[in-house]
Amino acid sequence: GQNIDQPTEMTATEGAIVQINCTYQTSGFNGLFWYQQHAGEAPTFLSYNVLDGLEEKGRFSSFLSRSKGYSYLLLKELQMKDSASYLCAPLNSNYQLIWGAGTKLIIKP
Amino acid sequence: IAGITQAPTSQILAAGRRMTLRCTQDMRHNAMYWYRQDLGLGLRLIHYSNTAGTTGKGEVPDGYSVSRANTDDFPLTLASAVPSQTSVYFCASSVASGSASTDTQYFGPGTRLTVL
Numbered sequence: 001g002q003n004i005d006q007p008t009e010m011t012a013t014e015g016a017i018v019q020i021n022c023t024y025q026t027s028g029f030n031g032l033f034w035y036q037q038h039a040g041e042a043p044t045f046l047s048y049n050v051l052d053g054l055e056e057k058g059r060f061s062s063f064l065s066r067s068k069g070y071s072y073l074l075l076k077e078l079q080m081k082d083s084a085s086y087l088c089a090p091l092n093s094n095y096q097l098i099w100g101a102g103t104k105l106i107i108k109p
Numbered sequence: 110i111a112g113i114t115q116a117p118t119s120q121i122l123a124a125g126r127r128m129t130l131r132c133t134q135d136m137r138h139n140a141m142y143w144y145r146q147d148l149g150l151g152l153r154l155i156h157y158s159n160t161a162g163t164t165g166k167g168e169v170p171d172g173y174s175v176s177r178a179n180t181d182d183f184p185l186t187l188a189s190a191v192p193s194q195t196s197v198y199f200c201a202s203s204v205a206s207g208s209a210s211t212d213t214q215y216f217g218p219g220t221r222l223t224v225l
Binding site for chain 2: 004030031033041042043044045048087089091095096097098099100101102
């Protein structure tokens with residue numbers, strides 16, 4: 001079957017660093033997306049990884065290990081506006097995104 | 110229009126009524142998608158269209174139908190609404206030119222539907 005596993009909720013302090021983990025099992029694999037979703041809003045694209053390793057984009061970085069079925073999103077210098085849900089979504093062999101329930105990140109001053 | 114729009118923003122509907130959710134994109138994307146999002150669950154794909162004139166069933170298609178008469182529009186119809194269809198509905202689109210890197214999906218603002 002296809003399965004995505006992320007923590008339901010995490011709390012971090014403004015200015016700190018947080019790592020959101022995601023493990024996945026899919027029918028085939030064509031890369032993995034991370035999306036950000038603020039409460040009451042639509043998901044917005046953050047990153048895409050298809051090769052193993054770390055992709056850095058400003059304060060956000062995303063890591064992929066295909067052999068382990070594992071990815072993480074690293075957020076540095078946390079700001080209050082980073083309070084949101086973060087969705088992990090691998091792309092399967094049919095080029096369909098398989099969505100996790102998301103991790104709700106709460107930033108405290 | 111810039112990007113992808115949905116209408117209505119929200120709707121309260123009596124059970125048994127027919128309802129069409131509208132979705133329009135101006136990015137000339139090939140593929141379009143309809144998802145529903147319920148509390149505690151991931152986005153679930155209802156129907157999709159890889160190109161104008163074609164549609165396919167997703168994970169939860171029962172009770173819903175779609176059409177794709179042209180590139181820009183992808184309406185979702187609930188023939189006879191039931192309370193379990195209460196949800197937030199998102200439309201999305203992607204270039205989908207055959208390369209996974211072009212499969213980034215861009216989402217509309219969503220429609221919040223309540224079926225009583």
